[in-house]
Amino acid sequence: MRVNILGCAPGWEEAPYDNGARWGINDVHKVAKQTDLAIDCHNLKRVMKGKETLGRRSIEEVREHLKLVKKKELPMLCTTEFKNIPSIKRYPIEDVIKRFGSDYFSSGIDYAIAYALYKGFTAIHLYGILLCVTQDEYFAQKPSVEHWAGIAIGMGVEFKVHDSTAKKRCTLFKTKFGNLYGFNIEQKNPMYVFHDKGR
Numbered sequence: 207m208r209v210n211i212l213g214c215a216p217g218w219e220e221a222p223y224d225n226g227a228r229w230g231i232n233d234v235h236k237v238a239k240q241t242d243l244a245i246d247c248h249n250l251k252r253v254m255k256g257k258e259t260l261g262r263r264s265i266e267e268v269r270e271h272l273k274l275v276k277k278k279e280l281p282m283l284c285t286t287e288f289k290n291i292p293s294i295k296r297y298p299i300e301d302v303i304k305r306f307g308s309d310y311f312s313s314g315i316d317y318a319i320a321y322a323l324y325k326g327f328t329a330i331h332l333y334g335i336l337l338c339v340t341q342d343e344y345f346a347q348k349p350s351v352e353h354w355a356g357i358a359i360g361m362g363v364e365f366k367v368h369d370s371t372a373k374k375r376c377t378l379f380k381t382k383f384g385n386l387y388g389f390n391i392e393q394k395n396p397m398y399v400f401h402d403k404g405r
Contacts, residue, residue, distance in 0.1 A: 207226070207326065207327050207328050207329065208225060208226030208227070208327065208328070208329035208330075208331065208364075209226055209227045209228075209229055209322045209327045209329070209330055209331070210222060210225070210226050210227065210228050210229070210331045210332075210333060211229050211231065211315065211318045211319070211322070211330065211331070211332050211333070211335070212228060212229065212230045212231065212234050212238055212241070212333050212334050213231050213234065213315065213332070213333065213334035213335035213336070214231065214232060214233075214234050214334060215334045215335060215336040216334060216336070216370070217333050217334040217335075217336070217368060217369060217370040218230075218234055218237075218238060218333050218334025219238075219333075219334075220333050220334075220368055220370050221238075221331070221333040221334075221368075223239075223240055226329065226331070227242045227243065227327075228240055228241050228242050228243075229241065229242060229243045229244070229245060229318055229322075230243070230244050230245070231244075231245055231246075231314045231315060231318060231335075232244070232245075232246045232248075232263075232271075232314055233246070233263070233267070233268075233271040233274075234334070235274065235275070235278070235280060236270070236271065236274060241280060242281070243280075243281045243282065243283065244275060244280055244281070244282040244283070245282070245283045245297070245314050245317055245318045245321065246271070246282060246283075246284050246314060247283070247284065247285055247297055247311075247314050247317045248284075248285065248314075249285050249286065250268060250272065250284060250285075250286070250288075251286055251288075253265065253268050254268060254269065254272075272288070272291060275291060275293060275294065276290070276291045276293070279293045280293055281293050281295070282294045282295070283295055283296070283297040283317070283321065284296065284297065285297060297317060297321070298321075298324070301324070302320050302321065302324050305323075305324055306320065306323065306324075306357060308320075308353070308354075308357070310350050310353050310354075311350060312346050312347050312349075312350040313346075313347040313350060313351060315332070315335055315337075315347065315351045315354075316347075316350045316351055316353075316354050319351070319354040319355065319357075319358060320354055320357075322358075323354075323357065323358055323361065323363065327363070328362075328363055328364065329363065329364040329365075329366075330355075330358055330363055330364070330365050330366075331365075331366045331367075331368060332366070332367045332368060332378075333368045335351075335367065335378070336369070336377065337351065337377050337378060348377055348378065351378060352378060352379065355378070355379075367379070
């Protein structure tokens with residue numbers, strides 16, 4: 207049982223239509239022809255009220271996203287339910303945390319991988335997920351995606367990241383400069399110095 211998880215970065219269009227389920231992160235369903243499930247674990251109610259921002263997505267874009275979900279009757283998992291959009295269900299966060307013993311979530315990709323494991327999928331393929339565009343993606347989201355990928359691999363689930371970009375830009379399962387710590391002559395891993403102001 208395979209699931210193809212589609213992100214918004216280049217390469218989502220490579221996901222097959224005839225080999226497994228197709229889940230879209232956030233609003234990728236706006237461009238993908240077929241999506242079986244959308245996963246948008248932002249607090250969209252707060253966004254719609256102007257109490258929270260979503261980086262690249264404006265309130266108008268979120269409004270259009272929700273209109274399309276309603277029109278298509280697209281199943282979607284979110285942080286809250288919407289009375290006027292019955293296809294949106296609340297992500298079963300408590301059950302997922304209880305099942306896997308981890309509450310490490312920093313992106314919608316994490317939620318998608320964890321939900322796939324929760325639902326018993328035996329193969330997870332990522333498309334259009336590079337985690338290299340912004341510092342938020344690289345420093346905040348990459349580690350937790352790798353955490354959930356590690357859980358999947360440890361469970362014996364087939365896990366594959368597809369990167370069709372010309373320069374192979376995806377950073378998953380790679381160090382910052384693509385080297386092997388200790389085996390490269392030039393160590394390029396960044397050194398971080400933490401200062402304790404109390405000393």
